[in-house]
Amino acid sequence: MSESFTPASPLLRPFSPPPRLLMGPGPITVDPRVLRAMSVQLVGQYDPAMTACMNETMALYRGVFSTANQWTFLVDGTSRAGIEAVLVSMLEPGDKVLVPVFGRFGHLLTEIAQRCGAQVHTIEKEWGEVFTPDEIEDAIKKFKPKVLAVVQGDTSTTMLQPLESLGEICQRHDVLFYSDATASIGGNEFLTDKWQLDAVSVGLQKCLCGPSGSAPVTLSDKAVATIKKRKHIEAGIRTDQHQAGQGQIIRSNYFDLGMIMDYWGEERLNHHTEATTMLYGARECARILLEEGKEQVITRHQQHGDAMAKGLSAMDLTLFGDQAHKMTNVVGVYIPQGVDGEAIRQSMLLDFGIEIGTSFGPLHGKIWRIGTMGYNARKDAVLQTLVALESVLTRAGHKLQANAGADTALNFYGQL
CATH class of the missing domain: 3.40.640.10 (Type I PLP-dependent aspartate aminotransferase-like (Major domain))
Known part of the structure; x- marks a missing residue:
């Protein structure tokens, strides 16, 4: 059946995406x-x-x-x-x-x-x-x-x-x-x-x-x-x-x-x-x-990536892979046992407007991938993501010390 394009048709309205903070493995929020x-x-x-x-x-x-x-x-x-x-x-x-x-x-x-x-x-x-x-x-x-x-x-x-x-x-x-x-x-x-x-x-x-x-x-x-x-x-x-x-x-x-x-x-x-x-x-x-400088950009990614990884570890989450060879700009973290990984991602997206990633192949359903890259390699984006993830995980029954992720990241930033 062909679509009826009346002046009131939703299809004739301009597309207006909801605000999102893209903290997955890419694409990211554009500068x-x-x-x-x-x-x-x-x-x-x-x-x-x-x-x-x-x-x-x-x-x-x-x-x-x-x-x-x-x-x-x-x-x-x-x-x-x-x-x-x-x-x-x-x-x-x-x-x-x-x-x-x-x-x-x-x-x-x-x-x-x-x-x-x-x-x-x-x-x-x-x-x-x-x-x-x-x-x-x-x-x-x-x-x-x-x-x-x-x-x-x-x-x-x-x-x-x-x-x-x-x-x-x-x-x-x-x-x-x-x-x-x-x-x-x-x-x-x-x-x-x-x-x-x-x-x-x-x-x-x-x-x-x-x-x-x-x-x-x-x-x-x-x-x-x-x-x-x-x-x-x-x-x-x-x-x-x-x-x-x-x-x-x-x-x-x-x-x-x-x-x-x-x-x-x-x-x-x-x-x-x-x-x-x-x-x-x-x-x-x-x-x-x-303009920012290549070395400065790499350092920025390293610092915010480290802050994210340290914050996640403090939330009783286990990081994935050989950390000596991890990219600065994205971290893999195991989904805790007994936690529905997709339900967590959905709550992060729909309740907090923050996207984090799942994975593929042998890692599908086993890890989340959380990015700190490009325009989102910044302090406020890291802290917002950690606070939101703590809230969602706590509601899902994951045991962790209150404010551990954000506090750990803030302490790390304070030492820079």
Whole structure:
């Protein structure tokens, strides 16, 4: 039956979401400065103001990624679009890929690489642990991949995989080194050039304090050369020189990074109409981070993440995973026995307007994931969350000392 659109129809009212404090693993509450940046009017995609904005955004994200890479730009789409663009552009059918899996998003890299026709070899860790460099190097020696694809921070487990030794290993074995750092960049150290990464993709909706919908990427000269060996064909538009690659054609038009580089580069060859509003937002996310200072932002995430973790522990809750390798910006905590985890989350959301996360796979129904990231890596957000969670847990029968969580966090803040 078709909908009847009368003037009084609820569907014709503007959408007005309820106020929420997003304290899960992402997305997070967007910084108001980003929302303001996204509210300004569009200009044409080849307007000098537009191309200047694109160039400025590239320069700003070189700062975010800690890289001198020329090819640092945006893929229009969520963080998954960035992952797919990198992998479909670098991998040809039959190429070998090594994926260390320590959570849900390692499985995602595996699936996308398989869809590219790659031969994928995985090594796996129990969720809550990370890999040593020796374990990854042993797998590289055994499998001899073209690409090592690894997640830095996996929000499904809250773990942070150390990357600093892997670039040198990849260099010695002539392996391209790619990382998805969507959940970790901004709140945790990430040094693209120093760690010798060839490709990185991220999203805005975690520590970068923006909305999902734009995927910043950066590519080394080696990665660019690999991509440009592929054939890039857009029917009837491109000249022969853009079809002269030696490798197989990239299977995606939209995610063909060779063509997207032509669009972001001096040629300005049309590939798509840039998502202008997301460009404005992405630029502002990078500007805010660099204005505050990368080290200061990491310290802020570390301090508020520690305050949250200490407060949760004081509420007789057990933290999940290897705490020596936990991301600064999200903590996993076991759901107490006898407590309905989903009922707690519902009460937090509907009674207090605060969202915390559940988890996936082997951790589904076993832990909550509570984030302190981006705009919400601040004292008042931490204290509000701890006070609300204590109230809900107490009503559910969980025994804890009154005010333990907030008092512990306040004491911690007092020592900073």
